[in-house]
Amino acid sequence: MEPRRTAESESPITERRAGRYKIFLGMAAGVGKTYRMLQEGQAEAEAGRDVVIGYLEPHDRPETIAQADDLELVPRRHVRYRETELEEMDLPAVLRRGPELCLIDELAHTNAPGLEHAKRYQDIEDVLKAGIDVFSTVNVQHLESLNDQIAEVTGTRVRETVPDAVLGTADEVVLLDLTPESLIERLIAGKIYPQDRVQAALNNFFTIENLAALREVSLRQVAEEVEHKRVISDPRLGSRDEGLIETAAAQAIHDRLLALVTPTPRSQRVVRRAWRSAQRLGGELDLLWVSDHEPREDEREQLDALRRLASVLGAHLLIEHGDDVAATAARVAEDRGTTYILMGRPKPRSAMRRLLQPALPFRLLSLLPGVDLRIVADRTRRVANNETREEP
Amino acid sequence: MIASLIVLVGLLASAVAALVATHLRYRRRRPAKPPTPGAGRILFPFMGGALSQRALDAALRLARAEDATLVPVFLARVSMQLPIDTPLPHQSGVALSLQEAIEQRATAWGIAVDARIERGRTYRHALRQTFEHERYDRIVLAAAERGHDGFDAGDVAWLLDNAAGEIVVLRPDCDTTIRPPAARSRRAPRPARVRAGVG
Numbered sequence: 001m002e003p004r005r006t007a008e009s010e011s012p013i014t015e016r017r018a019g020r021y022k023i024f025l026g027m028a029a030g031v032g033k034t035y036r037m038l039q040e041g042q043a044e045a046e047a048g049r050d051v052v053i054g055y056l057e058p059h060d061r062p063e064t065i066a067q068a069d070d071l072e073l074v075p076r077r078h079v080r081y082r083e084t085e086l087e088e089m090d091l092p093a094v095l096r097r098g099p100e101l102c103l104i105d106e107l108a109h110t111n112a113p114g115l116e117h118a119k120r121y122q123d124i125e126d127v128l129k130a131g132i133d134v135f136s137t138v139n140v141q142h143l144e145s146l147n148d149q150i151a152e153v154t155g156t157r158v159r160e161t162v163p164d165a166v167l168g169t170a171d172e173v174v175l176l177d178l179t180p181e182s183l184i185e186r187l188i189a190g191k192i193y194p195q196d197r198v199q200a201a202l203n204n205f206f207t208i209e210n211l212a213a214l215r216e217v218s219l220r221q222v223a224e225e226v227e228h229k230r231v232i233s234d235p236r237l238g239s240r241d242e243g244l245i246e247t248a249a250a251q252a253i254h255d256r257l258l259a260l261v262t263p264t265p266r267s268q269r270v271v272r273r274a275w276r277s278a279q280r281l282g283g284e285l286d287l288l289w290v291s292d293h294e295p296r297e298d299e300r301e302q303l304d305a306l307r308r309l310a311s312v313l314g315a316h317l318l319i320e321h322g323d324d325v326a327a328t329a330a331r332v333a334e335d336r337g338t339t340y341i342l343m344g345r346p347k348p349r350s351a352m353r354r355l356l357q358p359a360l361p362f363r364l365l366s367l368l369p370g371v372d373l374r375i376v377a378d379r380t381r382r383v384a385n386n387e388t389r390e391e392p
Numbered sequence: 393m394i395a396s397l398i399v400l401v402g403l404l405a406s407a408v409a410a411l412v413a414t415h416l417r418y419r420r421r422r423p424a425k426p427p428t429p430g431a432g433r434i435l436f437p438f439m440g441g442a443l444s445q446r447a448l449d450a451a452l453r454l455a456r457a458e459d460a461t462l463v464p465v466f467l468a469r470v471s472m473q474l475p476i477d478t479p480l481p482h483q484s485g486v487a488l489s490l491q492e493a494i495e496q497r498a499t500a501w502g503i504a505v506d507a508r509i510e511r512g513r514t515y516r517h518a519l520r521q522t523f524e525h526e527r528y529d530r531i532v533l534a535a536a537e538r539g540h541d542g543f544d545a546g547d548v549a550w551l552l553d554n555a556a557g558e559i560v561v562l563r564p565d566c567d568t569t570i571r572p573p574a575a576r577s578r579r580a581p582r583p584a585r586v587r588a589g590v591g
């Protein structure tokens with residue numbers, strides 16, 4: 001679940017810049033990102049602003065080409081790479097031209113080697129720093145943190161990724177939403193790819209299931225962005241401590257969960273609940289077994305199963321040796337920056353132990369102030385108590 | 393002197409009585425024990441966004457009769473473009489919902505459950521991985537209707553060749569399937585592709 005970080009992703013857009021940045025986000029090719037960007041560019045030009053197209057990828061779509069007709073286009077530059085002539089955005093020419101607004105298609109594009117930057121979104125940073133407003137486009141599967149998830153759903157991995165921070169720092173993100181049925185109709189009508197590629201697209205990427213899943217991911221992503229922006233720009237919080245608020249918002253968004261498990265099938269319920277919570281919070285999940293003995297044969301079998309489950313879920317299984325579960329869990333939680341602990345119902349303790357030491361949840365709460373604790377109910381016990389057995 | 397001794401003994405007796413009362417009250421409130429894992433293990437592999445309720449019920453009846461643990465195994469397919477050990481959040485979401493549903497049903501019947509998610513390039517590959525990792529006595533599975541996701545005749549023949557233990561195959565039963573919430577919402581648009589005149 002840990003987002004893969006590449007060399008490019010070490011320095012996402014973080015500096016203050018002068019230009020305003022608007023991104024048109026889509027779930028797949030053909031939803032109309034470029035068309036909408038050009039439409040809005042036209043409207044800005046008609047309102048009297050100086051608008052140019054820095055880079056356009058119309059994919060031979062007549063409607064898109066027609067939309068770009070009245071706008072000035074900065075010619076592409078030709079780059080020779082391994083006997084091939086490539087066409088790229090001419091960043092120096094855009095900066096020299098210095099328009100008020102520049103339209104730059106496909107921000108996830110990887111530039112030919114030898115240019116100013118490896119990625120187009122980095123070119124856009126330079127344009128923004130020069131005080132030029134930018135409109136750009138990207139598909140959701142290019143976002144680094146979603147790349148694995150989307151590859152799993154669609155079976156197709158996109159190699160050109162951008163850090164999620166690029167989307168996070170845009171002043172405005174516009175989601176181009178289209179139902180999967182409408183998108184497939186557009187594809188069949190030849191509005192996305194030439195007719196000879198339509199059938200292959202329908203058989204592979206453009207299925208109702210894939211598009212529905214991509215649509216869901218896109219809507220969630222934009223909802224999360226909106227929530228993040230609402231937190232850091234809430235006027236009631238004031239602007240005096242903007243940096244502090246941004247840090248707090250980032251911390252709130254980057255939760256880390258720790259589930260206390262034992263090598264028994266009963267721990268699976270805790271893992272399920274913990275994983276669902278981690279998914280909702282967008283956080284990492286650690287599973288911890290504090291062991292006071294070497295695992296027995298049956299425990300080894302369960303540990304292997306837990307290890308495989310953790311791998312499928314993208315969680316991390318940790319095994320720590322110690323006699324004091326609370327102290328060991330607290331140490332691990334501190335080391336890993338845990339914000340949320342989940343555990344099953346603690347084992348019943350003898351009267352003497354109850355007198356001598358507080359129960360595990362209370363010890364955890366006192367050892368880890370500021371960390372939330374959730375006790376996952378054991379449904380098997382509830383059902384057993386209610387005696388609601390029924391014949392299958 | 394005697395009076396204070398009597399008071400001391402009285403106090404001690406009250407303290408012991410209070411401790412015993414607390415202990416008894418705690419014991420009475422202690423919930424019933426969860427199902428104890430049985431010695432035998434019944435493997436129940438399933439796939440996709442749904443599982444056959446009839447096959448599940450058959451597996452539960454067997455598990456109860458034999459005092460065995462039910463081992464529901466969700467078979468997850470990993471695209472060739474991804475590493476085999478890649479995390480699968482989408483399929484895991486489906487798998488965990490279905491495992492939760494199985495566990496609730498099994499618990500109501502007092503049967504211990506030990507669920508798994510197994511990855512593979514194909515369902516057969518995932519099954520092969522399961523056989524390597526798990527010990528089991530029987531396998532219960534639902535055959536798929538033609539054109540539906542599930543174990544077809546070829547898979548059943550393959551199982552007979554490759555799996556140890558008894559294999560119970562249930563007839564296809566599409567009307568009574570248990571689906572996770574996400575799968576329910578995604579199934580509806582399927583006919584649209586046919587309407588669009590594709591395929």
